[in-house]
Amino acid sequence: MKKFDDKFLFERISNSIGRQIRNNVLNPGDKLPSIREICRIHAVSMSTAIRAYSELEGKGFIESRPKSGYFVSYTHQKFPSTPKTSNPVSDFGAETTEALIARVYSELGTEDNLLFSLGVPAPELLPISRINKSMVYAMRRMPHSGTSYEKIQGNSELRRQIARGVINWEGELKEEDIVTTAGCMSALTYSISVLAKKGDIIVVESPVYFGILQLARSLGLRVLELATNPVTGMDLDILEKTLKEKTIKLILLVSNFNNPIGSCMPDEHKARAVELAEKYNVPIVEDDLYGDIYFGEYRPRCCKTFDKTGIILWCGSISKTLAPGYRVGWVAPGKFKDQVIRTKLYHSVSSTTPVQGAIAHFLATGRYENHLRKLRNTLHSNSLRYLHAISDSFPEGTRVSRPSGGFLLWVELPKKSNAVKLYETAIKHKISIAPGRMFTLQDQYHNCFRLSYGLVWNETVENSIHLLGKLAKQI
Amino acid sequence: MKKFDDKFLFERISNSIGRQIRNNVLNPGDKLPSIREICRIHAVSMSTAIRAYSELEGKGFIESRPKSGYFVSYTHQKFPSTPKTSNPVSDFGAETTEALIARVYSELGTEDNLLFSLGVPAPELLPISRINKSMVYAMRRMPHSGTSYEKIQGNSELRRQIARGVINWEGELKEEDIVTTAGCMSALTYSISVLAKKGDIIVVESPVYFGILQLARSLGLRVLELATNPVTGMDLDILEKTLKEKTIKLILLVSNFNNPIGSCMPDEHKARAVELAEKYNVPIVEDDLYGDIYFGEYRPRCCKTFDKTGIILWCGSISKTLAPGYRVGWVAPGKFKDQVIRTKLYHSVSSTTPVQGAIAHFLATGRYENHLRKLRNTLHSNSLRYLHAISDSFPEGTRVSRPSGGFLLWVELPKKSNAVKLYETAIKHKISIAPGRMFTLQDQYHNCFRLSYGLVWNETVENSIHLLGKLAKQI
Incomplete structure (x- = not known):
């Protein structure tokens, strides 16, 4: 798993110091080696050493004190606690969620609102001019400039590039294992449609992305929300109990940097989830939409990494990292491949041709990896800046998730607070948030x-x- | 409805002579005015007169005899009879269709087969370089080059342009009446999903496009195929009887140039269908995919033209006329608009942004009308050439539809013939057809x-x- 060759020198240094801070090897207030010492210890240039330290400073790990040098930051430890494992009642939910979602969505059209409620990175963080170049390439090189129907299963080169990328999470997929879709939501729609029919029960994490709730309900499914830890994801003991007691048609897991709670299932949990899926013969639809936005050194693995029997339907897209409007997603449906392809054919014939060619080219040229490196750094810094700001200003007793990837924080206000009320007050100040009730x-x-x-x-x-x-504090 | 201003002079002349021939005002063998006389009668130049006659000659209506002038062609009358009204049993069908469809589809990958079986115009007939220009325009002008999520209901400018175009069939729609989709099949999927659930009954024409059968079955619906005339479409007396006797959730009509039978419902039929829909409160999903490819002087109207209560869900796309691979379609869902938008949101968030911008631009600049004029001429000529060739070579007793638009012929061989056998023999010669059983x-x-x-x-x-x-003749 060593990937040092891919990394820049300054990142190796900042990562290793960051690790020491996280692991409490270095404590708040500890003095760090001087820039000059760093140069000597790691045999690097002055500029590399400075860059490593500014990286850590940007993320709030360290601070420089005039004429004294660098120190481990105090604020880093001062962040609020993380929320506890969720505790939904084990019953089917009512229908009042819809109205709230519609209300929050209706504010999205208003351009001058500050949209903390939106689940996409700002356009300024996306490499738009380079994406355009790939689109022009696709128009030049694709048969009939991409105006003809694409293969039902999806563009071959795009599928090859996606298959190539799964090595990052120790996956093993071939071009023919992958079906392209119009974004990850389409991948979920096809996968779920294949596995469950009207009246069937599916299980999801809790809290869970509201789009999944809406999709499930529009397909007439019954949704069981299971307890979920903000760090390690769904409680697998409760999952096993549920699988034992009820007829469940599928398990839906946002395994890496869950939306909204930010959890990332540890490897052991992923392996155990796959074991449970096999033992009870209940497929897992794995929504890995955020997996590429990790803040640690390595990309987290997937449930699919541990899949030996094709029982995991691994779904992904470039909507959260590159071009939401392109609607390019995919699913590796394991043993359900033929059924997923048929559903795709019946519901939409094939996916849009030119955008698939453009993204294939963007991946093939290495531009994607390059862009991800920057995006991850920016979002990591952002996450720490946001945590600082929250920790400075929110009421005593507020808990906040500490995601190791993605771009979403889950904030738990003190018990008596009402986040819908906060939403209503905030929107008057042109600030939009997404209340937990959604x-x-x-x-x-x-x-x-x-x-x-x-x-x-x-x-x-x-x-x-x-x-x-x-x-x-006022509500 | 007069639109002479839009037409070229030569078209006015060739159309009026063509009409006289179709109406038996002029009969096979009749001598036509000389070029010189045409110039005098219509006050046009020599080149215009010649162009009018070559137009008619190309379509097989007239022929020139050396040193004698122009005559109404005999071959035009010699075309085989059209098939009779279909006569399906009023019962739900079995499941054997699927296997045949899969077999015919599997041959599509083989590039060197001659694909008479494919339901799209050849790429050579599409204005690809001009479409590319519109795509480049979209990348330059759209916010963030079209990489951001589009409005859930669809690109505003595209919806405006679609609404503008419905004047061609005396429709009245506004931008806000239209929802864009990923091709017409998506429009049908959303519309049908909103109106009918697992176990419900829908009625369709017979024969019917196999994609509709597959979609209906994948949604768990029961399909009633109703008798359909190759000229006037679904038998509305049988439709009324069915609506009276059974609980029907929706009527699906390919009202103009039906795939595969080529029928085009006359205005009176469309108006009556809408009346029935209202009387029995059963919505019509109108698949108007081929309406723009008409061979007469005017575009046929739609059921939607006669819709006063919003009970018609009018679906269309540019897949059959411009760029199949772009997956740009739409639906004007009448009073079901909110439900259709929600279904679209839940199943796929939004449609691909840049292709919507490109097509909006293509429509706005008038390039689409311009292209359609050429495409219609080419396909009309083609239809007559194909009819000639079939009439020259097929066995006695063969019947062929005489579509007034679209690009599909429905061929009925003598009773004992087996079209699946013909498919199997033909594919050995690298010729692919679509057997009726599909x-x-x-x-x-x-x-x-x-x-x-x-x-x-x-x-x-x-x-x-x-x-x-x-x-x-051999099978």
Whole structure:
């Protein structure tokens, strides 16, 4: 798993110091080696050493004190606690979620609102001119400039590039294992449609992305929300109990940097989830939409990594990292491949041709990896800046998730607070958040909300978080 | 409805003579005015008169005899009879259709087969370089080059342009009445999903496009195929009887140039269908995919033209006329708009952004109308050439539809013939046709097949049709 060759020198240094801080090898207030010492220890140039330290400083890990040198930051330890494992009642939820979602969505059209509620990175973080170049390439090189129907299973080169990329999570897929779709939501729609029919029960994490709730309900499915830990994901003991007691048609897991709670299932959990799927013969639809946005050194693995029998339907897309509007996603449906291809054919014939060619080219040229490296750094820094701002301004007793990837924070206000009320007050100040009640069909998460740190960090953003905190104290 | 201003002079002349021939005002063998007389009568130049006559000659209406002038062609009258109204049993069909469809589809990958079986115009007939220009325009002008999520309902400018175009069939729609989709099949999927659930009954024409059968079955619906006339479409008396006796959730009509039978419902039929829909409160999903490819002077109207209560869901796309691979379609869902938008959101968030911008630009600049004019002429000529070739070579007793638009012929071989056998023999000669059995769930249409004239006419095509006819005599 060593990948040092791919990394820049400064990143090796900042990562190793970051690790020492996280592991409490270095403690708040500890003095760090001087720039000059770093140069000597690691045999690097002055500029590399400086870059390593500014990286750590940007993320809030360290701070420089005039004429004294660099120190491990205190603020880093001062972040609020993370939320506890969720505790939904084991019953089917009611239908009141819909109205709230519609209300929050209706504000999205208003351009001048500050959209902490939106689940996408800001356009400024996307490499738009380079994507355009790939689109022009696709128009030049694809048969009939991409105006003809694409293969039903999807563009071959795109599927090859996606298959190539899975080595990052120790996956093993071939071009023919992958079916392209119009974004990850389409991948979920086809996968779920194949596995469950009207009246069937599926299980999901709790809280869960509201789009999944809406999709399931529009297909007439019954949704069981299971307890989920903000660090390690779905409680697998409760999952096993549920699989034993009820007829479940599929398990839907956002395994890496879950939306909205930010959890990332450890390897052992992923392996065990796959074992349970096989033991009870219940497929897992794995929504790995955020897996590429990791802040650690390596990309987290997937349930699919541990799949020996084809029982995992691994879904992904470039919508959260590259071009949401392109609607390019995919699924590796394992043993359900033929059924997924048929459903895709019946529901939409094939996916849009030129965007598939453009993204294939973008992946093939290495531009994607290059872009991801920058995006991850920016979002990691953002996450820490947001945490600082929250920790500075929110009421005592507020808990915040500490995601190791993605771009979403889950904020739990003190028990009595009402996040829908906070939403209503905040929107008057042109600040939009996503209240926790959107992420469940049950009567819970009233004191929670989701906050995206995918916006470009600036003074307005910082002031808005401080204002949010002030408002949270008043409700 | 007069639109003479839009037409070229030569078209006015060729159309009016063509009409006289179709109406038997002029009969086979009749001598036509000389070029010089045409110039005098219509006050046009020599070149315009010649162009009008070559137009008619190209379509097989007239022929020139050396040193004698122009005459109404005999061959025009010699075309085989059209098939009779279909007569499906009023029962739900079995499941054997699927296997045949899969078999015919599996041949599509083989590049060097001559694909009479494919339901799209040849890429050579599409204005690819001009489409590319519109795509480049979209990348330059759209916010963030079209990489961001589009509005859930669809690109505003595209919806405006679609609404503008409905004046061609005396429709009245506004931008906000239209929802864009990923091709027409997606429009049908959303519409049908909103109106009917697992176990419900829907009615369709017979024969019917197999994609509709597959979609309905994948949604768990029961399909009733109703008798359909190759000229006037679904038998509305039988439709009324069915609506009276059974609980029907929706009527699906391919109202203009039906795939595969080529029928085009007359205005009175469309108006009556809408009346029935209202009387029995059963919505019509109108698949108007081929309406723009008309061979007469005017575009046929739609059921939607007569819709006063929003009970018609009018679906269309540019897949059959411009760029199949772009997956740009739409639906004007009438009073079901909110439900259709929600279904679209839940199943796929939004449609691909840049292709919507490109097509909006293509429509706005008038390039689409311009292209359609050429495409219609080419396909009309093609249809007559194909009819000639079939009439020259197929066995006695063969019937062929005489579509007034679209690009599909429905061929009915003599009773005892087996079109699946013809398919199997033909594919050995690298000729692919679509056997009639694909277009029904019932045990019928064994002696029928669908033939696309969307290929570019040349000697190979002509010889292949002759060969098909020879093979048809042998089976």
